[in-house]
Amino acid sequence: MNRLEVCFTLHKEINRAELSRIIRLKEQHCPRGYASHLRWINENIRDGDIHVTVKEDGCLIAYMGLIWTTVSRAGERLDFLGAGNLYVCKEKSAMGVGRFLLDSVGAYLLYKNVPSILLCRENVSDFYIKRGWNPEKPSDIYIGGQKTDCCLLSYQAPGHWHMAVHIDRSF
Numbered sequence: 001m002n003r004l005e006v007c008f009t010l011h012k013e014i015n016r017a018e019l020s021r022i023i024r025l026k027e028q029h030c031p032r033g034y035a036s037h038l039r040w041i042n043e044n045i046r047d048g049d050i051h052v053t054v055k056e057d058g059c060l061i062a063y064m065g066l067i068w069t070t071v072s073r074a075g076e077r078l079d080f081l082g083a084g085n086l087y088v089c090k091e092k093s094a095m096g097v098g099r100f101l102l103d104s105v106g107a108y109l110l111y112k113n114v115p116s117i118l119l120c121r122e123n124v125s126d127f128y129i130k131r132g133w134n135p136e137k138p139s140d141i142y143i144g145g146q147k148t149d150c151c152l153l154s155y156q157a158p159g160h161w162h163m164a165v166h167i168d169r170s171f
């Protein structure tokens with residue numbers, strides 16, 4: 001049986017080699033160049049944000065980022081972990097790895113009692129809904145002041161989502 005390892009690592013504790021493995025995995029699906037991914041990480045990820053990695057026999061096969069974000073909604077401000085950048089290496093595609101990673105993230109959020117949101121394209125939303133994420137329908141969604149037409153899903157998030165939602169940073 002292969003050794004399967006899920007790790008939740010704070011950004012401030014991740015080393016360069018691991019970051020570079022994450023970027024190479026992202027490059028498989030989003031080939032915009034290593035330097036561009038590194039710049040995005042340096043500009044957007046803070047010390048307390050979390051890198052979730054799945055390794056099989058020490059080899060990185062899947063990744064997701066959890067980024068602390070503040071959401072303003074109907075006059076209230078709430079802190080969430082914004083889940084994003086989910087990638088499974090192409091070699092392991094459609095073998096249940098994405099499902100395994102998302103279930104691990106769900107268990108982590110429940111254990112830590114932290115609410116989460118994610119943004120995705122309409123055609124992927126079913127993947128998340130099947131894993132217990134709730135589709136929300138705010139009137140509008142803004143990220144850093146820019147309107148987006150992504151779908152919003154929540155996980156153990158309180159309250160109502162029908163008003164406009166302002167998310168302070170991209171994740």
Ligand SMILES: CC(C)(COP(=O)(O)OP(=O)(O)OC[C@H]1O[C@@H](n2cnc3c(N)ncnc32)[C@H](O)[C@@H]1OP(=O)(O)O)[C@@H](O)C(=O)NCCC(=O)NCCS
Nearest residue numbers: 029086087088093094095096097098099100120123124127
């Ligand atoms: C989307 C992605 C993470 C799925 O991971 P995976 O390991 O291939 O998926 P799994 O084998 O775990 O499939 C789990 C379920 O999701 C479904 N699914 C997989 N990819 C899907 C997609 N792109 N859209 C909708 N459903 C999808 C599967 O059919 C399966 O359904 P089932 O539970 O009814 O059998 C992976 O294909 C990937 O990295 N894609 C490129 C990056 C991306 O699109 N990330 C998501 C950004 S929001």
